Amino acid sequence: MELKVLIAGTGFAAEGHAQAFRAAGAEITGIVGRTPHVVAEVAQKLSIPHAGTDWQHALRECLPDIVSIATPGGAHYEPIKQAIAHGAHVFCDKPMTATSDTAIELHRLAQQAGVKTAYAASFRYAPGVLHAKKLVAEGVIGEPTEVECISHFNLERGIPFGWSHRREDGGGRLNNNFTHTLSIVTSVLGDRILSVMGEVRDDLGRAPIVSGVHNFATRRDFMPTDLNDPSLEWGKSDVEWSYTVLARIESQKASKPVSVLFKHGGLVPRFHEDHIVFYGREGAIYIEGHYGSGQLHLFDRSGQWRALPLPDDVAARIPAIKGETEQCWHYLAREFIRDILGEAHEAYPTFREGAEYQQIIDMIRSEGNWTKVAEPA
Structure with a gap:
């Protein structure tokens, strides 16, 4: 069974994700970006049939089994939420979202929908x-x-x-x-x-x-x-x-x-x-x-x-791929595909880790753990 993948993003990560899923045996059916001429150029370069700027239209048009989120973290929430509602499995680069609240919500929605998730803290x-x-x-x-x-x-x-x-x-x-x-x-x-x-x-x-x-x-x-x-x-x-x-x-x-x-x-x-x-x-x-x-x-x-x-x-x-970042994406995409197909696979990070990491990051940024040293008597 050849799984269909829709990519969100047009930069370095998007190209890396596309190549990783192809190497794992999936078909890249579409790619979505913000700028029409950029997404068209990337789609032509990577031989992806559908290119557009409307994510919801692409979900309906491409009917993906998997969506791959390769945009900056602040642009993850809505596309992931819409993909989960569509019933697609989600492969998401880090950070999962910009806040712990939204990361926790997406983890819960994925669990309720019964879709599999992969979180690309992949080194x-x-x-x-x-x-x-x-x-x-x-x-x-x-x-x-x-x-x-x-x-x-x-x-x-x-x-x-x-x-x-x-x-x-x-x-x-x-x-x-x-x-x-x-x-x-x-x-x-x-x-x-x-x-x-x-x-x-x-x-x-x-x-x-x-x-x-x-x-x-x-x-x-x-x-x-x-x-x-x-x-x-x-x-x-x-x-x-x-x-x-x-x-x-x-x-x-x-x-x-x-x-x-x-x-x-x-x-x-x-x-x-x-x-x-x-x-x-x-x-x-x-x-x-x-x-x-x-x-x-x-x-x-x-x-x-x-x-x-x-x-x-x-x-x-280890995948025989040039570049340590690309190598790790290939490894994770391979295990994710195997899991979706019901094959033997290694454990991999999911939205559980993604949500937990965002909570930890928010806690660290709050810096609420300092103890003031009193002046000596």
Whole structure:
């Protein structure tokens, strides 16, 4: 049975989702975007028969089994709600929506409608993460005790103003970085998040307004050469560009909750490589890269760090696709399709995780966990 897929969006994610579902054996029957000539160009490029700007018309015309939501988070709510009413299964990129209330509502509606959902916090499928999951499950590091996820992106301050700078559009580093690292940690340890606290900081403040930007992947091509140019217009950032989060996660592999540190600086430079480390009572696993896509190193009873090759059984599961983001989309789309068809599949994140993550992000942004230190007597 060939499932039919309708895509919402025309940028980098839309193209990635379309290719992922095709590789999984589905038919891409339509694509919808805001700008007529853009959606027509993308549809022609990807050989998609239906192209339009009316989402509800496309749902009636294309009769999709699956809709793939590849727009910024602030534009997710209405298309997903309409797709669920249509009876379509939903594959949604992160963030799920811009607020926890709307994310919870969509999760409830999907459950009531009996449709399947996939939430693309998908770097849990990076090769190093899958390898770490295997090692932890085999007890190689013993009982897990703590995890640290450290990343510094040194993003350019001249990146043109857009959805990533606006809370209402699903912007911010929590929505677009923390979602992945939280999914990575829970995929390895277990998905029961017991408690969370954290703080955020907007150390950008503003970004230049530049016309012509369409594709998120090429936004750097439009950066002004002189940020001191008095003729520049500026948009106000209202989201975090750095965060520090502490979490306690329950794991069946540990007798006590595992402590997790998530530290991200969007605008600051890195000195050593970004990394994810899983510590246990008998060893540790260090993965290079902010999303665990680099070399994995093991510290075990030998008392030495050593680089490990990717096991053959893990390598065999990785889609042969260029680009780590695209690779993970392919992995998730494949498992989602298998589930819909009633075939054996791996567990994957759904709207349950999407709604939970949005609640956690709202809690962190509220910063209601500071204790004031009194002056000494």
